[in-house]
Amino acid sequence: MGKSSQKQPMFSPTDIDNIKWFWRNYLKDKSPWLLLVLAMVSAQALVYQQFLSLTENGLRVIFEDGSLSQLIKVCAFVFLLFGTRAVLSYVTPRISVWLASNAVRSMRQDLIKHLLRLDLSYFEKTKSGDIILRLVSQVDSLSHFVGQGTVAAVRDLATVIVVSGYLIYKSPLLFTAAMIVIPVLVLMMRGISGKIKEVQQSAENAFGNYMSGIEEMTNGMRTVKISGQEDRERDRLFEATNGIRDLMIRLNAVQALFPPSIDVVSAFVYVLVIGGGGYMVIQGGFGMDAAGIIAFLLGLVIMFDPLRLLASFFAQLQASLILLDSIRGVYREKMRITDHEGSVAEFNTEGDIKFDQVKFAYDPQHPLFEDLDLMIEGGKKTAIVGATGSGKTTVLSLITRLYDVDGGKITIDGLDVRDIKVKSLRSSFSVVAQDIVIFNDTIYENIRYVAPNATEEEIWAAAEAAEIADLMRARGSAPLGPKGSQLSGGQKQRIAIARAFLRSAPILLLDEATSALDQKTEEKIQGALQRLSKDKTTIIVAHRLSSVVAADKIYVLDMGQVVEQGSHAELIAKQGLYAAMYASQKEGYAT
């Protein structure tokens, strides 16, 4: 941004587009209320105009007539005016904050809805701190700005307009002289606004990094402690806090330029008016008397405070435009994995799953699959084995459309998975994945998560099958800690297996499903899994080859390519990579 920001206009086309978008989506349907707020703030401004006019008359009464009853009337009226203003200044923010809170709630809900629809790839490349920053603090700052800042600004603007109108009416000549400074003000604001945007952008990035840093640190606390890296983590976060402090100070340094500039400008104006107005009174013939000139000066005083606030508002506006753009950025993120018009909800879940010349890359520079062919027979057990990073989990991600292929196709019973409604497709799988997500709730609720309508008996049966029922009984209603931190790896895995039992979808995907279990438990669960997978299309990804010997077909992957395939017996007979892997693992068990 650096140099280009110097030329930035006060409102870029993107800013205008973002404001229109915000208006259309979150404020437009509340137009009648907004009009009411506008009417109330205008009334508040009119109070000032009336006050000026009354003051002028009051002064005239004192200077010329000396009528006491007139003076009392003027005083009573002034009191009434400010009473009205007091009521308005209570009611107006109540309505405006209500409007802004509603707008922001809708925005938060839209953001949540949109986020949940985005592809997995978005979450795998976006720092969670950035997402939290948008949903929590940026939306909140924006709400504050819209609810209080904008309304105050409208009130100030209305005051400036109404009072200016009155002053023009009183003395166009004096007013024009006073307004000579306007171009100076505009130029100044233009110069500063680009700078504010630039610093605000850096500040948002710094906040995002800080939040992600905190998240990473708390998630990785076990590793931090065991490897004694507390000091390093502290320094990393300290550096982030220093960065934020520096940026905040820089931002304030720029924003703080606005109010004093207005002060300097107002000093010029006062001098002009006192000098020019005084001259008019002394010379006569300008229709201006002492009361007129005092009221004129009072008008300027009343006007300058709102002007100062407007200048601050303008500085905040520039910062808020950056927030708005950042939030809008989430909406610009497009989902690629969606249904299309011809997507079907029904398909033969028992059909063969076929990879036909599949091409796929997480990163275009490093393709993973180039023309991958796989045939996963319906109702049978297929295993995928191979070195770590060979692409086994990715095969499962592509079948479930967590990612889409870049070329070729994956079909189930001849139907391209991209032609099946995403929801129908995904509901046909029970998955035991490597990264098991456990919520801070009871074991019972954690199992129920995949089938909220399941009966109690079904949940207990699933828990029994996965050998977790005893623990479920023992822990009762105790929650499992954030991310299930109070459970062992094997216990988490058993919850994942119980979920698969409960869901009992037609296609079973087991990705290292029993890797964290001791041999005895694994044997028991393997038995249960055998029963679960009976007549179901089952894909097993495993390192421990003992868990795949019973598979109908085994694919051996190496760097994204199938290097061997066949049954256990066939592959052993082949004396290739699989046989070598099997032999070395057997040796491992023996020693």
Ligand SMILES: Nc1ncnc2c1ncn2[C@@H]1O[C@H](COP(=O)(O)OP(=O)(O)OP(=O)(O)O)[C@@H](O)[C@H]1O
């Ligand atoms: N979300 C991702 N973004 C970028 N690259 C990825 C992503 N997930 C996996 N990869 C890369 O793709 C390759 C295949 O990963 P995959 O998880 O499919 O391997 P795997 O055979 O299941 O490995 P493991 O046995 O260790 O689980 C790896 O090189 C990995 O670094």
